[in-house]
Amino acid sequence: MKFRLKFTHGPHNVHVHVPDLKPDTIYARFSSEFPDAFTPTSTTSATSTLRWLDSDGDWIEIRRDDKDCEQILLQVMDRSGLVHIQSGFISSVKYEKVMDSFDHLSxxxxxxxxISNVLIVTKPDPKLAKLTKELSVWLIETFPGVTLFVDKKLQNRSAFKYQEILDQNPSWKDRLQFWTKDCQTCKDKQIHLAVTLGGDGTVLYTAWMFQQRVPPIVAFHLGSLGFLTNFCFDNYRPTISNIIRGEGMNLNIRMRLQCSVYKFKEVPTIYSAAQQQSDQLLTAERHYAHATSTKSVKISTSYSATAESSDDSDDDGDESRRQLVELRQKAEIMRRVKEMDSKRGTEVMDLGVCHEQGHTLITRVPSPSPRLDCVSGIGIGVGGPGGYEVPKPTDTWQVLNEVTIDRGSNAGMLxxxxxxDGNHVTTILADGLVIATATGSTAYSLSIGGSLIHPDKNSVIISPIAPHSLTARPMIIPGTKHLRVCVPASSRTTAWASFDGRHRQELDKGDSVMITASRYPAATICRRDQSTDWFTGLTQVLNWNSRVLQKPLESHL
Known part of the structure; x- marks a missing residue:
């Protein structure tokens, strides 16, 4: 089995084949093709690294310690049949300079x-419909080059008075359009600005509408809890005017999570077949030993339950030996396939922890897909490239707050x-698990004891829900890590997953969720700057650390 790679180093290109897509294998082969690739020159102190090209034209670094890299490259190989690898350089820039640049960026x-296309998102509430009409008429009158998109549900609402707007100026019909739940009418034209009227839920819904690129969001608070909504609707005219006229502003680039759901697919399992072949071989050997001692052969297999006999004992002996050899060949093939599937580097740990019954969940080197061999009749791998079937997610979502995995209606704990990064961290016995971004750290994660994360930090917080262990505490990890949460075969119950509170679905035994940093963040417009807005929200909205101060000691004297 070979995988085809395209190597690029400077102006040179070469196509090679490698036996697997492990990072160490790729680095070793690249070094053999370009010996100078990882040798620092006298003019630079940079160290070389390798990157692969994704479908969006972005170069992603290949880290040697990333054990999920092989699975990702296999999916790319399954789609295009080729993976493009390029050499890059990591400069030895001082830590202080990096931190200064990052602070300057924020x-x-x-x-x-x-801005020519503006989307307005709000709930179909009579009061909000009236405010949406007020905002829409002002925008159309003030900015002739702006096309407006409002909720389709408002078209026939009496509070919005769509016909009254057209009577005021019939030419506005082309500039006032309506979007549906899936924003189908917006796909033909790129949205340059999204305006939300409501609370935090409206902002989350707006980000959810755009599962890829999210337009800048300016959020006006009209809800009961507005941590993400920084602007007061009473001042919407100067606020939106400054944005459309190109005044400078600060943006809060909010990290999102890409969550992919993998369902366990029951295939003709090699492990069961191997056990069956082993039992057949043992039975055949016993019958053959008995037949050779009595000169009469009677072999029973799972393929035939009838007894065969012959007057010619030599012919029967030859037939029994042929069947015995065939069964031994089948058992040997099954043993080799099972050994191959159990010796795939780090996947051995996954099989021991998550798949004690031999279930395959997400494999970095996927399990062989079954086919009948023309000689032995045993299933061997002939799936995607190189004979392997690449697992594909059933659903993929971009979430702004958190992904929640809980026990649902099950009475027992999960x-x-x-x-x-492919390494098993722990087994969690709890009511569930919340994996949140910095934006989501002030939401569900906070209510179960999670820490607050400043939006400058592209980090992920993992918070167990009512854990069975007293030492299970929330932990914060870098957002560049690849997380995987799976329901093992030994679990007593199934799990339920929801993504920003939406698309709730059951996770059966063997199912899993892969969680990585999304390449499509959500940008919200700051009222002042990122840090000031965040701390203001903590004190004014969440009343963080609010209490009655102690009186000075002199007051008691």
């Missing part, structure tokens, strides 16, 4: 591109396995 004042 405080940078930016100007948005010209058992789930947590992996980070």
């Amino acid at each position: 405080r940078t004042v930016v100007k948005l591109p010209p 058992q789930i396995e947590l992996f980070v």
Whole structure:
């Protein structure tokens, strides 16, 4: 089995074949093709690294310690049949300079591109419909080059008075359009700005509508809890005017999570077949030993339950030997396939922890897909490239707050396995698990004891829900890590997963969720700057650390 790679180093390109897609294998082969690739030159102190090209044209670094890298590259190989690898350089920049650049980036004042398409998102509430109409009429009158998109549900609402708007100016019909739940009418035109009227839930819904690129969001608070909504609707005219006219502003780039659900697919399992072949071989050997001693052969197999006899004992002996050899060949093939599937590097740990019954969950080197061999009749791998079937997610979502995995309506607690970069971290016995972004750290994660994370930090917080162990506490890890949560075969109950409170679905034994940093963050417009807005929200909205102060000692004297 060979995988085809394209190597690029400077102006040179070469196509090679490798036996697997492990990072060490790729680095070793690249070094053999370009010996100078990892040798620092006298003019630079940079160290070389390798990157692969994804379907969006982005170069992703290949880390040697990332054990999920092989699975990701296999999916790319399954789609295109080729993986493009390029050499890159990591400069030895001082830590202080990196931190200064990052701090400068979070405080940078930016100007948005010209805005011509504006989306307004709000709930179909009579009061909000009236405010949406007020905002829509003002936008159309004030900015002739702006096309407006409002909720389709408002078109026939009496509070919105759509016909009254058209009577005021019939030419506005083309500039006032309606979007549906899936934003089908918006796909033909790129949305340059999203305006939300409501609370935090409206902002989450707006980000959910755009599962890829999210337009900048300016959020006006009209709800009961507005941690993400920084602007007061009473001042919407100067706020939106400054944005559309290109005034500088700060943006809060909020990290999102890409969550992919993998369902366990029951296939003709090699492990069961191997056990069956082993039993057949043992039975055949016993019958053959008895037949050779009595000169009469009677072999029973699972393929035939009838007894065969012959007057010619030599012919029967030859037939029994042929069947015995065939069964031994089948058993040997099954043994080799099972050994191959159990010796795939780090996947051995997964099989021992999550799949004690031999179930395959997410494999970095996927399990062989079955086919009948023309000689032995045993299933061997002939799936995707190189004869392997690449697992594909059933659903993939981009979430802004958190992904929640809980026990649902089950009475007992949930058992789930947590992996980070392909390494098993722990087995969690709890009511569930919440994996949240910095934005979601002030939501569900906070209510179960999770820490607050400043939005400058692209980190992920893992918070167990009512854990069975007193030492199970929330932990914060870098957002660059690949997380995988799976329901093992030994779990007593199934699990339920929800993504920003939506698309709730059951996870059966063997199912899992892969969680990585999304390449499509959500940008919200700051009222002042990122840090000021965040701390203001903590004190004014969450009343963080609010209490009555102690009186000075002199007051008691």
